[in-house]
Amino acid sequence: MKSLEELQKIKERALERRKLAGEGARARVVVAMGTCGIAAGARDTMSAVLGELEKRNIADVVVTQTGCIGLCEYEPIVQVQIGEQDMVTYGRISPDRVATLIEKHVLGGNPVEEWQVGK
Amino acid sequence: MTVFRDLSQHILDIAENSTAAGATLLHLDIEENPSRDHLSICIRDNGCGMDPEMLLRVTDPWVTTRTTRKVGLGIPFLKQTAEMCGGHLDITSEPQRGTTIEAAFRLSHIDRPPLGDLINTLICIVVGNPQLDLVYHHQVEAMDFVFDTREIREILGTEVPLSDPEVLAFIRGALIEGVAGLGSEATNGT
Numbered sequence: 001m002k003s004l005e006e007l008q009k010i011k012e013r014a015l016e017r018r019k020l021a022g023e024g025a026r027a028r029v030v031v032a033m034g035t036c037g038i039a040a041g042a043r044d045t046m047s048a049v050l051g052e053l054e055k056r057n058i059a060d061v062v063v064t065q066t067g068c069i070g071l072c073e074y075e076p077i078v079q080v081q082i083g084e085q086d087m088v089t090y091g092r093i094s095p096d097r098v099a100t101l102i103e104k105h106v107l108g109g110n111p112v113e114e115w116q117v118g119k
Numbered sequence: 120m121t122v123f124r125d126l127s128q129h130i131l132d133i134a135e136n137s138t139a140a141g142a143t144l145l146h147l148d149i150e151e152n153p154s155r156d157h158l159s160i161c162i163r164d165n166g167c168g169m170d171p172e173m174l175l176r177v178t179d180p181w182v183t184t185r186t187t188r189k190v191g192l193g194i195p196f197l198k199q200t201a202e203m204c205g206g207h208l209d210i211t212s213e214p215q216r217g218t219t220i221e222a223a224f225r226l227s228h229i230d231r232p233p234l235g236d237l238i239n240t241l242i243c244i245v246v247g248n249p250q251l252d253l254v255y256h257h258q259v260e261a262m263d264f265v266f267d268t269r270e271i272r273e274i275l276g277t278e279v280p281l282s283d284p285e286v287l288a289f290i291r292g293a294l295i296e297g298v299a300g301l302g303s304e305a306t307n308g309t
Contacts (some may be wrong), residue, residue: 004270004274006289007275007286008274010283010286011275011276011286013285014275014283015278015279017283018278031243031247033131033243033247034135035122035132035135035192035193038128038131038132038135039123039128043128043236043239043309044239044309046239046243046247047242047243047308050246050282050287053284054284054288057284059283059284062280062282063246063247063282064247064249065135065243067135067138067139
């Protein structure tokens, strides 16, 4: 494995970043990873979400996954929650939609109406 | 009938079952062995397991534990893919102990899907399931590579998650380097 010494330095920088960002996560992004989601390309969508946050060096957005939520025809499904607000569910989020979604909703706080499902 | 493009999507799918079963530790063993014309993927978890009755039924496409839809598909898909490629699927499980799924394939079989984007699959498993530790062991002929999130967490402590962007870049780098060093067919990106 790569140098664990390097990881120790990364840890110190990460702790510093978290101190600056303050307590708690600014937003939560959940990618549906049931069989239906994976078949529709959820892995590439999740990779795009992580890539986008990595590119912008954003540490206070939590990305997790969930199983099938019963909206299989709309996969890949991504849910966004800002702070304690209601969770917004988006459908057919292919990797090319991810940058816009992060920019507008996760960072900007403005939901992208036309991609929402199950409203 | 193939719903997944690559075997890594099957791995992601089976790992999702483990998460749903409350697993906190997942062992993934991959062996590519061209000289024996053999490829195997073994996924072992410490989740809630299944009783003998459920175990008998689990390769049936109409069985699922999900409540949102009345059929399950993941395990039957993998079984079908393995059997179509001159291989087999074995499942053992014990309630409260966990489940082990092993899929074997003939490496050179014309219908065998590629391992595909293993790097991003591992990253999705690691980041998407903060309560889960992954021990990934990959062997190609006599070479092997081990990646264990417990070693990383031991250094990071509880305050820094594996999903921190810089930690994630480190993990990705370690995985790419390890897998490339093996000469595996697995890829980074689709």
